[in-house]
Amino acid sequence: MSEKRLGNQFFESGNFLFSLMMLVIVVMVISIGAVGVVAVAKDSTTGTGSAASATTVEVTLTEFTISMSPSVVPPGNVVFSIHNAGTAVHNFAATDLSKRTADIPSGAHVLLDMGNVSDDVNVICEIPGHQDSGMKAVLKVSTDATPGVTETTMPVMTNAEMDKVMEEVAMKFPAKTAGLGAQELKPTIAADGAKEFSIVAKVIDWEVEPGKIVKGWAYNGQIPGPTMHANVGDKIRLILKNELSESTSLHLHGIRVPNAMDGVDPYTQKPILPGDTFTYEWTAKEPAVGMYHSHHNAQVQIPNGLAGAFIIGDYKTAAMKAAGSKLPDKDGKAEQEIVMVLNDAGTIGLSLNGKSFPATAPYTMAIGETIVVHYYNEGLMTHPMHLHQPTGVVVAKDGKMLDSPYMSDTIAVAPGERWTVAYTATDPGVWAWHCHILTHAETPTGMKYMVTAVIVK
Ligand SMILES: [Cu+2]
Secondary structure (H helix, E strand, O other): OOOOOOOHHHHOOHHHHHHHHHHHHHHHHHHHHHHHHHHHHHHHHHOOOOOOOOEEEEEEEEOOEEEEEOOEEOOEEEEEEEEEOOOOOEOOEEHHHOEEOOOEOOOOEEEEEEEEEOOOEEEEOOOOOOOOOOOEEEEEEOOOOOOOOOOOOOOOOOHHHHHHHHHHHHHOOOOOOOOOOOOEOOOEEOOOOOEEEEEEEEEEEEEEEOOEEEEEEEEOOEOOOOEEEEOOOOEEEEEEEEOOOOOEOEEEEOOOOOHHHOOOOOOOOOOEOOOOEEEEEEEOOOOEEEEEEEOOOHHHHOOOOOEEEEEEOOHHHHHHHHHHHHOOOOOOOOOEEEEEEEEEEOOOEEEEOOEOEOOOOOEEEOOOOEEEEEEEEOOOOOEEEEEOOOOEEEEEEOOEEEEEEEEEOEEEEOOOOEEEEEEEOOOOEEEEEEEOOHHHOEEOOEEOEOEEEEEEO
C-alpha cells in the first residue's frame, strides 16, 4: 500500500500548479460536457412526452424539511426535480399516487415524473422517522396558478461568476485537511507467530473537506480504517476494542474464516458491548481483497466510517501476470498498490477514501509505471469510476483473479464489490479520476465529492 499525498514540492511552483489545474478543468469540462449533451439528447427522444408542457417543481431535501418551488401549480403534467442537500440519505414519495424515488444520497439529484396531476399532492420522505421529524409537504394544485411558471432555488450567477467559483475550488486541490484514511497498519508478531492487528472503534471529528468537520465513526482515528496486509498461510489476530457508545461487531467480507469469526451478531458472536474487546482469529487460507466493516447497525456504522481494507496475498504480482501484454508497462512490475474506498452516505457522504474534492488525495506516476487499484464500495449505490487516462485492465473481482482480464475505462462498482484494476501511465499530464454519476463529481459551484487525479510525469 503506498497511497501518498502528493508532496507540497510538486504544487509549490505556482505557475506549474496553475497550468496543471487548468488542464484538469479543461479535461473535465470537455469530458463531462460531452456526456451531458448525450444525456440530454437521449431524454428528448425517450422522454415521457410531458417535457414540453410540464411544470418543474424544484425540491430541496434537508434534515428534516422538504421545500418546494413553486408550491402551487396548475393542473397538468408535473416533474419534481429533487436535490438532496442534506447530509443523510433521503427519498421522496407521493404515497397516494404510488410514485416514489429510490433512496437519494447526500448531494444527489433525481427527477420524478408525476404525469398528469389534478389534485393536491402530499409528499414525504419514507426513511423511517423522517416524516415525523418534519419531512412532509403538500404541492397545491390550483387553476389559479400561472401555467408553466418555474421558479428556481439556484443562486443567480453570471457566467463569469460561475467560472470564477469553479476555478477557486479547483485551485484548492489537493487541499490539506486533518486526518488521512486507509493508512498501512503493520502487524506486531505475537509469541506464537501470529500477526496481530489492533484497532479501536471510536467517534471522532473528521474533516471531509476543508472546514467541513463531521462526527465520523473511525477505526484507529482513520476513515476508512487502516489498511492491513497479510499472506496466505499467516495466522492472524484482529483485535477490536469498542469505544463507541453502542455495540458493534466486525465482519470479514470476502475473507475465508471459520463461522465463529464471521462477525454477524447475534448468530456467530454476541455484540461487542461499549468498552469490550473481541479478537477475530483465523489462518489465511486464500488470497483476498477483503473488507472489514461493522455488521451491527451497519447501515449507520459503515457509511459513517467503520470500514477498511484487509488484503491477503500479493496482488501486485498477480495483477501484472494477469494483465500480461495488455499493459504497456516498462519492467513488468507494479510500482504502487492502493485502495480506493467509495462512500456516499452517512456523516461522511460522497467521498473517496473518506475525503471529498478538493481534499481527495492525488496519485503520481511516471510513464511506463503501473498502479494496481482496489476499488471498494462501502456505500449504498453503484459508482462508475472513470480514469481519463490510462485505460485500465480489470484483473480481479472480489479478490478472485479473472480468467479473461479485460480493458475498461469506466468500472461500475456496486455496494459490497471490490474490483482490482491495473493502470500503466502512457501520457504526461493531470488526468482526472472521478465517479461518472455527474452529481457525484460536479456542482454549479465546481468539482466536488468523488473526484481526484493521477499526475503522470
Ligand atoms: Cu458515484
